[in-house]
Amino acid sequence: MSKTLLLLAEGFEMYEASVFVDVLGWNLIDGDGTSQLATCALRKTIRSTFDVPVTVDVTVDELNLDEYDALAIPGGFIEYNFYSDAYDERFLEVIRQFHANGKIIASICVAALPLGKSGILRGKNATTYNKKDGIRQKTLAEFGVNVLNQPIVIDGNIITSWNPSTAMDVAFELLKRLTSEKQMNMMKEIMGF
Template identity: 60%
Template sequence: MKKVLLLLANGFEAVEASVFTDVIGWNQLSGDGSTKLVTVGTREKLKCTFNFTVIPEMTLDEVDVDEFDALAIPGGFEEAGFYQDAYSEEFLNIIRKFDQANKIIASICVASLPIAKSGVLDGRKATSYNLKDGIRQKELATYGVHVVNQPIVIDNNIITSYNPSTAFDVAFKLLEQLTSEENCNYVKKLMGF
């Protein structure tokens, strides 16, 4: 069984998290059955960007990175406190450990920013939120990242994307990398894509 750690910061965007739960869940129940997703939060109770409340299965202090095959991170809003949690040393250390083990790290929208802040994207290609005068892509560049203004950018083990519209594509790319293109296409078909 391939296990995905869904890393949630307070203020995360619910739609960006839900694509991972659904795609990995659909595969577990109707695809090849080889994946499982575990929600992990920076605290015992999290509030999403638009006030949806989530209770994760685990908190960061309970995580053993060796038990997981991939990391998935949804983005969030500064106004909802996303960066307070996402830029915490505890959050950044999880990212570093996954990268050191060369495990897949899949992110959506501004979730590339804590990945970059952790140092693992220095000198690598990535993208981030591309609207509002590219402010988040400019911030990404300050971490030594070669910013590419494309919907999805993959550099070795790290997947980044540039806004919420890419969410399903990132989740399917993660599933494909964990299983196979054939299985991913089967799950897409079952989900109506």
Template identity: 60%
Template sequence: MKKVLLLLADGFEMFEASVFIDVIGWNLVDGDGTTSLYSVGLQREVTSTFKQRVLVDYTTDEVNVSDFDALAIPGGFAEYGFYEHAYDERFLALIRQFEAQQKPITTICTGAFPVAKSGILHGRRGTTYNLNPVRQQTLKGLGVNVVNEAIVTDGNIVTSWNPSTALDVAFLLLEKLTSPEQADKIRTLMGFK
């Protein structure tokens, strides 16, 4: 079983988190049954953008990275406290552990920021929210070679530029965990192909 850890900061975008939940879950139930997803936050209850409350499976201090095969990070809104959690050292340490084990790390939109802040994107290619130049400039200021593309892969790290890329990133993660054929099968079953 390939296990995905969904890293949720306060202020995370529900849509961006839900694509990982659905794609990985569809593969578990209607696909080859080889993937599962678990959520993690700084505390047991995390609040999304627009103030929905979510109970996570683990807190960061309960996670053993060796038990997981990939990390998924949705973006979020500063107005809802995203960066306070996303830049917390416990989040950054978890990201660094996935990198140390060369496991896939996939992000959507501003989910690239904690990865960059952790230092593992320094000198590497990446992208983030593209409709406000401040976001890409901030990412560049964290040492990332910002590429103006929808989805950027550099080694084991995938970044993307806005919520419109969310499903493609989730399917790319499924492809990395299974195969291109399996990802296409789930895309078809979900009606996206």
């Protein structure tokens, strides 16, 4: 049984979080039954982009990182204070610990930026949000990252992607890495992809 930690920052994008919940949840119920997911944030209740309140399973202060096999992080909007949590040292330390233990880290859109700020992407290939004159890609490059203008970039155990259009593909890639390509393809078929 694998367990993924869905790490949420204030102002996270609901759609980008939901793909991990759905893909891993479908695999738990209709697949091989091996994928669990828990939500986590700096506080018990946070607000997503567009002000939807969410109560998480566990706070960062309550975490036992040894329980988890993978980390998933959705992006979010600056207008909803995403970076206040995403750049918080406690949030960054969770990222560093997963990386130090060689665990899978999957991010969508601007969630690559806290990965960059944490230092785990220095000298690695990655991508992030690619619209609005590439401002987020420039920010990622400032963290010492080799930014590729591609939809999804995988470097070792780290998956980054450039915008919400890649969200389902990132979630399926995470499932593949937790199970197998055969299992991922089976779940795509069952889910109608």
